[in-house]
Structures are given as structure tokens and as C-alpha cells.
Amino acid sequence: KGGKLYFDLINKRSVESLSYLVIHPHQGFIYSACFSHDGTKVASCGASKTLKVFKSTSGEKLAEIQAHEEEVLCCAFTYDDRLIATCSSDRKVKVWNAEQGKLLRAFAEEHEEQVNHCEFTNTARRLLLATCSNDSCMNVKLWNLNKPSSQNTMFGHFEPVNHCCFSPDDSYLSTSCNDGTVKLFQVSSANEWKTIDVRSMFADGEEVIVKCSTWSPDSKRVICAARNAVLVFDVESSDLLLEIRTNRLSMVQYCHACPTSNLLAIAFSNYALELWDLENSKKKADCSGHLSWVQRVQFSNDGSKLLSCSDDQTVRLWETQKVHTSSAIGLKRDSDVLFNNEEIIVSAADNCNRLQVRDGRTSSVLFQSEEMSSRIRCTCLSRQSSAVALGQESGSVQVLDIPSGKHLATLQGHTKTVLHCRFSLNGQTLVTSSEDTTIRVWKWQSGECTVLQGHKEQVRCFSLLSDSMNDSSLLSWSFDGTVKVWDIERGERLQDIQAHQGAILSCHVSPDRCLFATTSADKTAKLWSIQSWQCTHTLRGHQECVRSCRFSWDSRRLTTGDDNGEIRLWSVEDGSLLKICSRDSKGGMDSLHGGWVSDLHFSPDDSLLVSAGGYIKWWNVVTGEALQTFYPTGSALKKIHVSPDFSTFVTIDNIGILYILQRVV
Template sequence: MALEEGARSCLLRSRHRLEQDIMPSYLMDDMVSDGVLTGDEEARIKTQPTRKDQAVALLELLLRKDNRAYISFYNAMIKQAYNDLANLLYHDLPRPSPEAHMRSSDCCTPHVQTVLSEGGVPQRPVVFVSRPELLNRVREKLYRLQKEPGWVTVFGMAGSGKSVLAAEAVRHHGIIEDCFPGGIHWLSIGQLDKPDLLVKIQSLCFRLEQSLDSQSLHRPPNSLDEAKERLRFLMLRKYPRSLLILDDIWDSTVLKAFDIHCRILLTTRNRSLADSVSGARYELEVASGLDESKGLEILALYTSTKVQGLPEEARSIVRECKGSPLVMSLIGALLKEKPDRWRYYLRQLQQKQFKRIRKSSSYDYDALDQAMAASIEVLPDEHQDLYKDLTVLEKDIKVPAKVLSVLWDLELEEVEDILEEFVNKSLLFVDNNNKPYLYYLHDLQLDFLVEQNRTQLESLHSKVVRQYQQHYRDGPPTSGDEECLYWIRFLTYHMAKANLLQELYSLMFSLDWVSTKAQLMGPAYLINDYVEYGPILDKENCEVRSQFQEFLSLNGHQLEQRPFPDVVQLALSQPHTSEVYRQALLQAQDRASTGKLYFEWLNKSSVESLSRLVIHPHQGSISSACFSQDGAKIASCGACKTLKVFKSTSGEKLTEIQAHDDEVLCCAFSPDGCQLATCSSDRKVKVWNVERAMLLRVFEEEHEEQVNHCEFTNTKKRLLLATCSNDKFMNVKLWNLNKPSSQNTMFGHYEPVNHCCFSPDDSYVSTCSNDGTVKLFQVSSANEWKTINVRDMFAESDEDVLVKCSTWTADGKRIVCAARNAALVFDVATSDMLMEIRTNRLSTVQYCHACPTSNLLAIAFSNYAVELWDLEANKKMADCSGHLSWVQRVQFSPDGSQLLSCSDDQTVRLWETKKVHTSSAVCLKRDSDVLFNDEGITVSAADNCNRLQVRDGRTGSVLFQSEEMPSRIRCTCMSTQPSAVALGQEDGTVQVLEVPSGKLLATLQGHTKTVLHCRFTRNGQTLITSSEDTTIRVWRWQSGECQVLQGHKEQVRCFSLLSTDTRLLSWSFDGTVKMWDLESGEKLQDIEAHRGAVLSCHASPDGCLFATTSADKTAKLWHCESWQCVHTLGGHQDCVRSCRFSWDNRRLATGDDNGEIRLWSVKDGSLLRICSRDGKDGMDSLHGGWVTDLHFSPDNTLLVSTGGYIKWWDVERGEALQTFFTTGTALKRTHVSSDFSTFVTIDSIGILYILQRVV
């Protein structure tokens, strides 16, 4: 029913005054108790940031409610002493509805007090905390007894507050008047034998008869049957429509004595007791714990303190006991007498010293351990033994019945029946939201079991392992169901606890186990195992433990991919001395004998990995990552709008929060590690509780543009948060988390501010802006102290100088800022520049951070690199290579031992600062040539110093290295007769050098732009080059003669020599394909093949056909004689970048920029297969990038493709057979030996791979 017009009008008239003065949180408790406000509505109102916002929200809700809500609101104001405000509403009070069940009358009226007192209902405890939602649910069940007799069962574990709840439910005028006008009668039961039960019923009958006239008094009944009949007569004839409350029932036989067709409310730990009686039955479970706010309220009431004034230990006590009302009442009563013992009682709780947590009270048990033991002792002996086995469970872990079926060696159905009994007796909890059901212990129950069975823990865990081994003797479960996941996750835990060290070594030093667990659970749990059990494993072999941990840490991001990669193939890339590699090689050789493909990285010893851990936390670029103060956690955020927290040791995810509505640009831990701040493109700043993943504060009104950076003070002495944004004027702010608005705004920048940070002593804030300056502000006054004009350091250029970030050295005397391609070091006192670190002009400094414990400076670059510099020596100390895109952030751990970096490549990498060093490995460019011969493999490629290198592919040794060239080398090719190497450069020059002497044999001038491709003919006498200048040149390089093939209108990126070496096929971005006679230079054919650029071309081995692919998303087959288009192959959704005929001329493979590969019939142009269709291999495209190269095996059964990595396919089925993940990505081509056993490529970060098939 809608709110009456008069009441609605009154609310609207008085709204302003009410919003100004009321405290909604005080009023809402009473309104929830009255049933006019739901718990969800209360929670939504409480999420409003200020008291006034909460008041506005409450009044808005009231206007949509009915008359009962208005009356309840009025009564709540009277109760909370808002008398003046209540008078505003009094004259328009609606007349209450006679049908209303839940009246808002005062529960403690004299009538209610009298009824409850006569019935023996216990008074409220001295310390009482309302549980309105639960209370309303009990009352709702009691209202069902209004018309007919029945049973309401309130059940829950020991100490959950059942009795207090039952008493409070009937402390209500409406309940008594509407449902139980005959009265309320309370009887405490407990664990009784028959004589004691008879005494209890006798005393109840005596109490009931006392209220009648003296003639009704009878002698006490002498037997249970007589007592039952006497009670039946009294309840039905003398006290009709009364409620009998039976508190703490344990036994169904006791309950049957009260099966007398009346209204009964009972409290019990055993849910199933009421199944033994007749009549209507209703039940309600009491949760084992209160939420944190209610728990703190109990402790505050006991200690006569405000919740805000409680020590931090109070929160820890509530968490430790999971909000158990019993435990908090026991501890609260103790603290009332000894208020200085917070830490002591917390320690007792943590150490499971339950006997010391005791207090005389109305509760039946003096100490917590007695209350726990009582529930277990009523079980049959055999079930007590089974319950003892639950001691081995981890806290907060839920297990399916099937796990316990293995542990107890019983049929699943029998186990489910036993567990149901445990649940019914509140000895175990069940999660019904899952199928199959999952079972778990309350922390207090588990702590009690552990304390009781401390001397048997090893044997109990040993039983778990032995039962598992017997049940899974043929291998671990792999189904992925709840039971399987339990064993895979916790088997190592049980082995360690059982002290079964040999079993633990065998399991964790097994590549099979690594593969199984990684596939089912991801790498983080595995890494965590090696960290947690490292001290145990190291006793057997610390080297092997280190090898397995390193393998997982550096390949974890690969192990998160789906489909799951082949762990054996990944492990083959480990060093030859590694146990991981040894096991992988044995397995690869064994599987290769059955036709499985594996490839060994021959030259891997020449490459070193400096990362300690690689984590892939987000889909999308990562904007920011940071350490917690203790270095144990890392937070990261980015384009996916989420905030994640994970362990720095293993990468195991601890928390994930959907943080903002747009990209999250920065995250920062508070100095105590308890809070995290985030800022975003959505213009909001948010502060989160780390442990509970709960939003604490939102600052959303003051910044009007995206907020670029946020940072807390370094100490919690005076906690402040600094933020900066793209706002025009008010772009730097300081926030006190206890205030709804900013504490100070710093003025001075008139362009976007990219970064802000506090000095080590928190006296100053430095800010960096697009206006080319760094400003230092005093924190206490928010006044500008000084300006460092970074723009003046780049006077040679007219371009804008954007200062990206700044960082203070540990002593606070110097400040380092990043701008363009430099990191500049300034003296804080004088503003003089002391030093500059300039990098190459093609990369920019994205971020820098000074180590808090040393002279090291970490610098992040746009060219994917991270470097460490010594600020005292002005010397580069280390290269940290491995990222595949721009590095956005670097940060040292607080102790300086680790460095993290995050990148647009979606990874966070961890580095140990003592182990990284300046790499001696030279990066090669991807434009390369390879010669395969009987003696070995020879590779030529330019390096990152623009020198040409010729290497022995098997050993990695350098056969020849040229001097640094003045113009960038863009292509290379080799000849065996004579032994020479050619290189083409950006300035159009071509050189031919003798190998290995390095003697310059020829310099060929003629091209006017970059030389893009070069190739010797088979006899080595002729060199052919193509260029960005649209021409192809045919050189008799020894004499210098040159023939120019002209006709293309755009750059010629590639060409192909046909089998006779007399004809040449060329293609261009102009969409044309041309055939040339090499002897005469005559153009034999010229066709406009495609509407877009021609990206690749290949002639069939028999010389009859050739194929072209294009940016127009098509491939075409052409006849070599007629030059007619035989087939147009459509269907690709992106540029078709590569093509290759099979050796039998029957199939054509094409690859596109979405990573898709298609196999076509040459005969009729029909589509035979689409590879990669089943699922993505990488996080991005189907092939981790463009498909740039394709090759068939000589027998035409296999296909190798090149993209973000290398894949091998079954041609007949179109299925992937193997994948080799390179460290870098964006491979340009793979060189393949004639027998299809050796594969050579170079990745985007310059690593050379010589891969050989394992046989």
C-alpha cells in the first residue's frame, strides 16, 4: 500500500531539516527490526560516502514505502531521542493497518516483560547486539504457527547465538498478541538422561499450574508418560495458543516427550532432530559468525569503548574466530576485567589455547574447548574416528564427499550419509550451491581438532597420502572436477605434513606432476609449492628444486594459455645441465619413437634469462605495478579496468577487483600495506582495503580530467595521498583519507601533470608536467618551493618537452626526472643538473625509479628495455631484456633486492637486482639468411650494433663479424661458391664480403633507396637485389656490371628465382606481378594481380603454377604459361601475408594477419582445411601475430608456420602437432633444412633459434 498523501506531504516539507540532522545508521537498525527495511536496502544506503548522502537516500526510499515504514521511522526517531524532528511528523502519522503482522510497537512494553518473565524467558544479555535480518526470519517462521501447531527449529554450531536469538524473537508485542496470546514458556534442556528429563517436565508443569487456581494443583507426575500427558492437557486446555521454547536439545528421544500437538520453538546443534516428531516443521540456520562490524560492536560494548577507539587487535580477534558470538563474548568479558590484554588474548586464540579462554557466564560451558568437545562426544565411536580424520583439512577449504570416500575407503553414498549426520549436528558445514556438495569446517572446529590431535597429526596426514596412493596407483586424477582439484592442490601439503619426504621429492621433482598440476590449476600454485616447501626440498637437492622453480617462474605466462602448451617442449628449452631438461629429453625421445614431434633448441646456451618471475595478470596493457611495503605482494592494473594483487614469490592471485569504469592508470600501496589507491581515466580516485577487497573511499568530484598518478606518503605517521591529473589548473591534490574532499590543491602547472611523488621524509612533493618543468611543493603548506626547468636541458630542439616522472634518491638530496630519451639528475638544494643519462634517439624513457637502499636507478624504455644504472659512477650496470612491448613502469622493492617492471606486452616481470648484469649477448636483426650443408648450419644477420655477423648455427660461435656500417643493414644473403656474404643497406649501397676473412670483394652502388631483399644465384656469380626505389638490379658483382629491371611503381619487397635461375618473379605493393628474363632483362609478363598490395608469391615445384597473396584478403592461383588466373581463393578475414605449395603440387597453404592458416586444393581451388580454428594459442591472434612464412615437409604430411611463434601441423587433419614459443615474438621467417629436421629463426628481441627435431 502506498504512503498516505498527508504523510508524504509532511515528509517532503520536513525533508531539508531531516537531511541535515538525522544519523541514518542509528535509525535503520530499528526499521530493519520492524521489517520495513531489508538488509539489502540498508546496505545500499550505507554505501553512500557521507552521512548527509545516506540521509538523502533513506528519505528517498521512505517516499516509495508504505504507512508502516513512516510509523517505524517515527518510532525510531523517538527511540533515538530525535524528539523535535519526530514532532514534525507526529500530526500526519497514518493510522496503522490492522492486518500488519510485524508491528513496530516497543518490544519492551510492560505487557511483554510480564509475559516473558512469567514464562521463564531469559533476559537480554548485558552485552547485546541486534541481528535484525535473522531476527525477522525467525519471527516470519513463528507467524506460521499462528493458525496451527508446529515446530520451528533454530539450528547452528556451538556458540552461534541460537538461544539469544530465540529469546529475542519473542520479545515482541505483535508476536505475542497475534500468535501466542496464551503465553511464552521457556525450558532449558541440554544433555539429559530420562530421570533428569522427568524432573525438567515436572518443573514446567509446576510452573504452569502455579498460575491456575489452587484446586488445579496436582501431585508431580511420576513417569515420563504421565508427565507427557499432563503437559499435553495443560498446553491444550489451559494454555491454548501458547509457545513452548525448548533450548539446547541434543537427543530426538527427548524431543519426542514434547510431541504433544502444540507450538514449539527449539534450538539445537542437530538439524535433523525434528524429523522424529509429527506436525508442521520449519527450520532456520544460524550462521556461525557475525560480520566484522557486529563483532567489533560486541567488543566495544564489553570494554565500554567506541568502535572507532578499539585497537587493531580487536579486528584481528574478530577475524581469527570468524565472528563467533561465543568466542567474542568470552573474550569481551575477560577484557572487561583486564582491558590491557588485547594482544594476550589474540595470541591465545592464534595459538589455539582454548582452555585459557574461559569465563563464568550463563553459558553451559566454562571454556571454548568444552563447548566443542560436547558436540563430538555424542557421536558413535566409529564416527568420532572419522571426524578426527577431518583434522588434516586446511582452513577455509571445501571438499567434496568423493575425497573423503577415498580417505575413509567407503562407498560414496555411505560417506554422504555420514557427512549429512555431521552437518545435521552442526559439526560440519555444507555448501549447497555446488554440485556435488562441498563440505567444510568452521575455523574454531578445525582449530579444536588440531589441538586435540596434535600428537597424531603426522599419522593422520600419512593416512591421507597412503589412501590416495592406493586409489590412484595408476596416476593422478585429471578429470578437473572438485575431487581431482583437491588432490592436485593439496597432495604436496599432506606429504609435507606427514613428513613423507621421499614421496614429496619424487612428486615435486617430476615433470609429469608439473605438467598435470599446471594444466589443471595454473602455474602459481606450483611455484607456491616450491617456495613453501623449498627448505624441505633443498635437503634432498637444492639445485633441482631451483631448476624446477626457475622453469615455472619463467614459463608461467605460457602455462596459462589455452589450449595448454606441451610442457615437455617448453622444458626442452632449459639448460642442458637442468634436471627439467633431462626428464624432458627422455620423454621427448620416447614419444618421438611413436611419431610425436619435439624440437631441441641447439644454441640455447648462448642465451641467458635474467628474469626471476614472469606473470601474466591482465588481458591488455599494464599501466602500473607496485610492491607492498614488505615486498610480499604486488599490485597491478591497466587497460582491463581491474586491480589485481598477487604474491611476489609465485604470482598466485590473492585479490581481483573490478576497480574502475575505464583504464586504471596507477595503483599504489599505503605504507602499512593495508590499503591500495587507484586512479583512472574515469577521473576517479579510489582507496581499497587490500585484504577484504572492499572499497573504502571514492574521490570523484574534484578532478575533471583523467587522473594519471597516485602515491601515498612513505610513512604512516601522517598518511596522505597525492594525485595528479590532466586538469588545466587544479591538477595536483593532497587527500586525507578521513576527509571527503581534498586537503590541499597545489597550483603552478598549466599543462597536464603526469607524475607526483613524496620525498623520502614526506616533506615535499615533486610533480612532473607536460609544461617541461618539475615543481617541488611543501607538503605542510602546499606552497611551491622551487621549479626545475627541464625544458632548458633540451634547448637544441623546438619540440615540446614532456616530463614523464621523477624519483628521489634515498638521501633526498637528488631528484631524477625522465624526459624524451634521457634521465636527468638534479641537485635538490641548488636545482643544478648533476648528470644526464641519454639513450638512443629512437626510444623514450617511460619511467625511472631510484633504489631506496643503494645508488641504483632503474629506467624503463619504449624500446622494450629496462636498464640499471649506478648514479655515482654514471655507468650502466645491467640490461633486463625480455619484454615484448613498451615498458610502462619499474619499481624497486622496499629492501632494494628486487625490481619489477610492467609492460604493454601484458606481463609483469621480476628481477633480482644482484643477479642481473650487462648482457654480453648480442641481439640479431630478423632479416637473415641460412645455409644448410652436410657440415653444419651457417647463419648471417645484422646485429644491434649494425655489424654483419656470420655464425656457426650449431655452436653459436661467430665465424665473421664486420665493422659497424654507416647505414643500417636491411638484408643479407650468402653464397658457398665463392664463400661470400652480401648485405643491402638503407642508403641503397650493396656490399659483398669474403667469409671468413671479411675482405671487401665489391661495393655496388645504384639503388637510391633502401635495399629490401638480396639473393645470389646458385653459381654465386650473380647477385640480385630489390629496393624501395621500385627497381630490381641484377649484378655481375665481380665485374660490377648491372642490369636494371624497371616497371614496378612501388617498393619491391621481395622476388623469387624460378628453378632454372633464368627467370625471376617479382611482386610489389603496386598490386602487380612481373616475370623477367635474367639474361636479357626483358619483362616477359606483367599482370595486375590484386587490388591491394601483393604480399607474397610462390611458384609450384613443377613450375606450372604460381600463387599470389594480397592485402585485399584474397589469394590467387595463376598458370605460368598462359598467365591466366586459375582460382581466386577467398575467405580470409585479414591480409593474406604468406603462401606455399606442397612438394607434390597438390595443396597450397595460405596464412593471414589474424593468424589463420588455410589449406586449399590446387586442382579445383576448394578449401580443404582451416588450421587454428579450434582455439586461440596466444592471448592475441590465433598465431600470436601475422603468419609470415609457411613450409611443407618433403613428404607433404607436415606444415610449419611462422608467426608470433613456430607451429607444426598435420596437413591431412589440419591439427596442431607442436608449438615452439620463442622468447620474443613477430618472427619474419623460418629457414628450413631440406630434410625438415632443422629450423632457424630470429625473434623480435634478437634471439637466434636453431631448432632440431628430436629423434
């Protein structure tokens, strides 16, 4: 809040090749964003009815304008960056002074339906503004800003026109329409020059709406987006030169050609943003990170930067030369972290199915295994030795020495995927759980094994009831709705608790070892006494599956997080609700945490709470106020590893990027 930075990324060098800036300028969907011609500024607009301008290097806000009475659908700079045009669902087109935010022109009379797009000519030769709308006939117009009414209306489309775009030399204007065509108009005469029938490139009977068009730098090719395809046409002959098709479940939302190279940016409905080389028709990079539909992409005039805006309320900026290629090595989210004084050791599988052990501070690889024949699904580091264990889809468990990579043990017994593994505190015992419904307790150096059987569905996780070397009690929970307590030395089941009607999604033991908590797909959380094994309180109020829980260190509070992004704080003593953290910005997607709340941790003094989901958020426990939000490039964080002093935070996102964050105040 107030610009104060509490936590910062310390492995910046390893992620600097991804989006270098993520900005949240608006509450609500962002429909359009554009660079100024000199590349120093970005303007954005959307459902908030406002136009905002900010620095492209830092995200610092330069201007905020209450632009229209309804959603603002597009914004565009003039070639000299002095003016910005906006158009809206309110049927109006407005022109603003970019520096002072003053309204200079309002064209309110001519378009009868929403105005979808606006764009200025590219050069100083003649300043014109083009607009297109949902009007049935008079839907494409050219405006001279010195005249009170439009200079020309371009006739030819009889259905909504979604987009209009000047050729780089300003000779032509391309228009993209719901009728399945792209028309090219001569700017000088406002007459139609030719029609490209995009609809004919698809099967009969398919509805073909052309979303947008963009021009190659030499004005010889026009590129358009329709359905699940990007199509490149020769301007002179109208011949199809190239088509890029995605799967039929993903639609192309927008595309933009780089003004200085053969690169094309494509936004897809599955939230993806890709860079393609039009010369050899190869995908060059994936720019992942958005959490909802990407509405617009644009290169800067010099081609060095790329921006994207999305329904997730963010504008992301990328350095064109630094984005990761799609073949980049990424890590899987099922990871383990060892905090040892100043050391941070991270263990995770990579997308080539090798186990990697990394130095968290430098991101350097300390150990990398050979590629495994069966997919690695979980991993854990020993706290006492240099051993690392991994569980595989085949049911096999392997133990390796790091950094030598020496093979220490292969443990066979599970018949299905190993979902979780954990060394005991002394490192002599390894516990594993599986989709085969069993838990296995291994004396891994000898291969001796005790099997804990009783669950009816997969066992995704378990927890030792105590950190004591002498305590051999283990708590396990399952999608079968039960919690079971085991003596792992004797292999005996001590308790069998029918805890929930739905699958149990998380469980946590209080630090004072008096209680444990369970959360479930039945939308409740429960508190249980370890002495009596009876439920002491049922915590109701979540509207979705309760995904995660954590006791405070003083064992007096419990926090729970659900699949709607809501975080609740409860009193352990009487089960009363103390606070709902996520209601600090009603109606905004930011309050929804960008997805499920998958993990929660209190600071040692219980004054702060960190939560992981689509984002990472830090909270003031007393006020329920969000102190800071960290937006990863990807999303869907499964877990956040927190150092004992609450100073360092480690996580991996769904596109394989490792983040190490450290407290700075």
C-alpha cells in the same frame, strides 16, 4: 594452451642477460605494475578493470581481482606486502587483502575525477596512503586506513596531478602536475614546503606536463619527467643538477630511481626503456622489447630487478646487473641458416658491419670477417661447400670460405644495393638481385655473369622454380607488380606476368610445382598455374597488405599473412577461405601478432603452422587454434628459418638477438 610447452628456447644462455620474464596478465593496456617490497610478487592493473598478482620468478598467477568499474590506473603494496591499494577512472580508491583478494576499504566519495596514482609510505613508522587525481582543487589526499575519510588534503595544484611519491624517509610527498610544477609537501603537517618550477626549464610557449617524480635513495634529490627530458633537482636549493634530454620526437613516459644505487630507469614513448647512471650521467643499457608505449617502470626494493609494463599488454622483468649495454654486439635480421643433421649454422651481419657465422646450438662464433667498408645487406650459405656470400649496399658481392675467412671472389656489376642472394643447389652458381632492378647469375668461381633485365623497380627476392639440379628456371617478383620467369642458363625471359596493381610482397611455388602464389600491397593474393601461367584464383578478404604466403606440403592449402597480423588459410582447389587463424582473441593485441606477419611455414604433415611477426606463433591447422606464442625481447621478425623436420626454428629480432627454438613434444 593449458600451460603445455611445445617449443622451447635452446640458446637460453646467450639471451639470459635480457628480460628474464615476459608476462601477459591482461587483455588491454597495462597502466601500472609494481613489485612487492620483498620482491617475490608483482601486481599489475590496467584497462581490463582487474588487479592481478603473480610470482616475480615464474609469472605464476597468485590472485585476480575484479577491482573497479572502469580502468584501474595504479596499484601499490604496503611496506609489509599485506595490502594492495588500487585507484581508478571510476574516482574510487580501494584497499585489498593481498593474500585473499578481499576488499578491506573503499574510498568513493572524496575524489570527483579519475584518481591517477596511489602510493603507501615506505616504512612501518606510520602507514599512510597518498592519492592524486584530476580534481581541479582538492587533488592530493592522504589517507589513514583506520579512518573512513581522508586524513589530509594537500592544497596548491589547480590542474590535474599525475603522480605522487613519498621520499624514502617518508618526510615529504612530491606531486607532479599538468601545471608544469613539482610540489614538495611535508607529510607531518600536510603543508606545502616548496615548488619546483619545471616549466621554466623549457622554451616559452611549450606546454609542460610533469608526468612523474622519483627520489634519490638519500632523499636529497628529486627527479622528474616532463616532455622529452628527465630533470634532477637538489631538494634543499631547488637547483637543477642534471638533465637528460632525448630527441624532440620521443617523450619521457616515466622514470624511477633505484633504491640502492645511482641507476635511473627511463621509459620513452618510442617504446624504449633505458638505464642511466646519475653519477656520471651516462646511459648504461637499453632494455628493448616492448611493442608499444611503456607506461611504468620500477626497481625492486633491493635494486636487483626491474619491471616495465606497456600498452602491448605485457609486463617485462629484468635483472638489473644483466641487461645488455647499448654497445652489445647484435646481429642483423637478414640472415641465412643451414640445417645439417644436428648442426645449425647461422650467417648474419652484425651491428659493426662484420659478417658472422655462428654455431646455432652454442651461439659460438665460427667465423667473423673484418669490418666491411660498405653495409652488408644480405647473406647466404652454400649447401654444398664451405662458402658464404654477402651482398653490399655498394652493389658488390663477396664470397668467402668458412671458417678460414679466405677471400674466394669479389663480384662487381650491380650498381645499387644487393637485396637478396642465393647459391644454386650444387653451389656452382650464385644468383643475386638488386635495387638496380636487375638479377645477376654468377658462375662465381670464374666471375662469368648473366644479367636478367626487365623489372622496372627493385627486385627484393626470387626463387628457383625447382630444387632439381637440371631445372634452370627462376621466378622473380618486384615492386613493379610483375612476376617474371627466366631461364638462367640462357639468360632468357620465358614469361612476363602483370600480376598485381600494387607491389608484390611475396611469392611461393607449390611443392608439386603446379602452382605459384603471389601476395601484394593491393590486399590480395593470387594463385597461378605454372602450366598456363594464368591466374586460377584471386583471394580477397585481407584488410591490409598481404605480406607473406606459403603452400602446404601436399599443395592443397595456401596460408597468407597480412600487415594487420591476420593469417588466413585457403583451399588451393577452389580458392575458398578455410580458416582465419588470428581470430582466437577478439579485441586483444595478441591477435594482431605484434605486427606484420612476415613469414609462414607448414610442418611436413601439414598439421601445424608457424608464423613470424612481432612474435612467433604455432597453430593447429585444422582448428586454427594458437598452440603457443613465443615473445622475443625485441620485435619485427623478418624471417623464421625452419628445419626440414619442423623441430628447430631460428630467427633474429630487431635488436639483434638470435633465437634458436626447438620442439620439446
